[in-house]
Amino acid sequence: MVNIRDLDPSASPLDYYGSELRRLREEAKLKQEDLGGIVFCTGSLIGQIETARKVPTRDFSERIDAALGTGGMFSRLIGLVLRSQLPAWFQAYAEMEVKATYISTFQAQLVYGLLQTPEYARAVLQAGWSDKLDEAVAAWLERQRILSKAQPPLIWVVLDEAVLYRPFGGREVMRAQLDHLLGFADHREVRIQVLPFDAGQHPATVGSFNVLRFASDPDIVYAERYGSADVTANPDTVRDCVHRYDHLQAAALSVEQSAALIARVREERYGDHPEPDGR
Structure with a gap:
């Protein structure tokens, strides 16, 4: 078992969170079991979080703030803790994503992360x-x-039609995911278009990419590859990707037509109707 006295609070956001939780709990003269009872969890979980062996949740952080009267410290810290759990190569992008005022993304394989359901x-x-x-x-x-x-940032998403047919998680998960996409119809900061199969050749054959714009910083382009990512503010690269994105938007269905296609795929492919084998 890890000895919490050996933890270095400066080693990571998770270590700092654990050390502060222990310090404030002891100042309140509470045992782990006592605090667990107050916030509706086990003393063992409190111990695991204090020793940085378990990542806390936002709900846990809010309950701890209320129990220990911290003024919302853990609720503010949890975002940094969770971000530190993202792949190292993705963390820098996640920090920039928070600051962006406009995000345009083309997704060839998956629903864009900001629009994904938990399942x-x-x-x-x-x-x-x-x-x-x-x-x-x-x-x-x-x-x-x-x-x-x-x-919030303005988010413009172009999804390849293939994304709608690739069944991550199975039929129910996909049905809920497509419903979730349709739910953004009244969200004025989010616009979703679908690049249909019959659009044929298009200028993003190399794959998915994002363009982020900021209030006072240079635009950047982000593109993933296996186990890493490329992030650049090179003006020539940004200009090229923006140009490609303009062409993708022009070739894609309108926002209204895209919603109709998503609804049709949702019903025909993932609706509540029998499989060919009768299930």
């Missing part, structure tokens, strides 16, 4: 052999909090 995200991460799946899903979904900011 869809879990299926995607599980398919990628993610370690500590629960923690990975929580960290991945934490990114979506930018959608509820007072001034």
